[in-house]
Amino acid sequence: xxxxxxxxxxxSVILPKSFYQRPTVEVAKDLLGKFLVRExxxxxxxxxxxxxxxxxxxxxxxxxxxxxxxxxxxxxxxxPAGHAYIYLxxxxxxxxxxxTKAPGEAVLVRALQPLSVDSELNSEITKAPEDPRIAAGPxxxxxxxxxxxxxNSCDLVQKDKxxxxxxxxxxxxxxxxxxxxVDYAKEWAEKPLRFxxxxxxxxxxxx
DNA sequence: CTCTCGATGTTCT
DNA sequence: GAACATCGAGAGG
Numbered sequence: 001x002x003x004x005x006x007x008x009x010x011x012s013v014i015l016p017k018s019f020y021q022r023p024t025v026e027v028a029k030d031l032l033g034k035f036l037v038r039e040x041x042x043x044x045x046x047x048x049x050x051x052x053x054x055x056x057x058x059x060x061x062x063x064x065x066x067x068x069x070x071x072x073x074x075x076x077x078x079x080p081a082g083h084a085y086i087y088l089x090x091x092x093x094x095x096x097x098x099x100t101k102a103p104g105e106a107v108l109v110r111a112l113q114p115l116s117v118d119s120e121l122n123s124e125i126t127k128a129p130e131d132p133r134i135a136a137g138p139x140x141x142x143x144x145x146x147x148x149x150x151x152n153s154c155d156l157v158q159k160d161k162x163x164x165x166x167x168x169x170x171x172x173x174x175x176x177x178x179x180x181x182v183d184y185a186k187e188w189a190e191k192p193l194r195f196x197x198x199x200x201x202x203x204x205x206x207x
Numbered sequence: 208c209t210c211t212c213g214a215t216g217t218t219c220t
Numbered sequence: 221g222a223a224c225a226t227c228g229a230g231a232g233g
Contacts, residue, residue, distance in 0.1 A: 091216040
């Protein structure tokens with residue numbers, strides 16, 4: 001059990017904008033253990049605990065899209081903190097990022113541990129509802145939550161279609177490593193800007 | 208376990 | 221045209 005009988009109301013408190021109005025690396029680390037929640041048109045809800053993130057540090061960072069300049073695509077990352085930056089890679093996978101304070105910076109959410117949701121009881125049941133690795137990767141996560149470019153730039157501080165909750169307090173160790181899939185970024189590829197929960201089964205890969 | 212490869216839409220050169 | 225913040229399947233050790 002991750003969070004036994006967590007019916008406490010504080011678990012579903014939405015993270016405020018001030019959470020994202022901080023240095024990107026701090027936000028990336030502090031997002032670990034938080035709950036990402038998606039509600040679709042028919043009212044059904046899916047929820048997962050964030051277990052892996054990466055920090056992208058703006059125009060200087062050769063791995064960050066905003067290093068290409070402020071374009072139509074990267075405009076969201078220069079906008080207000082707490083909004084979603086979503087884009088397509090390899091023609092088939094959407095990546096979900098959260099914009100932080102500094103212009104052009106964001107946090108990529110790379111993996112979730114699925115939580116089952118019983119909305120009748122308003123409780124989090126912590127057994128894995130299905131494959132615990134259903135959202136173990138940035139492309140798998142967006143597929144599981146039905147997140148696509150329609151949600152690009154949406155405000156995650158509003159409880160609408162997609163938001164982040166405080167979750168429950170847990171003790172875990174944070175592991176660091178180089179970011180995945182950005183080997184083209186020269187010295188920026190080597191920086192330890194990937195963060196994940198140690199020994200968590202839903203992390204996409206261990207260093 | 209490792210490696211290779213194909214799928215496929217957008218953005219940038 | 222090339223490159224891409226990926227994934228899963230298949231071949232080979």
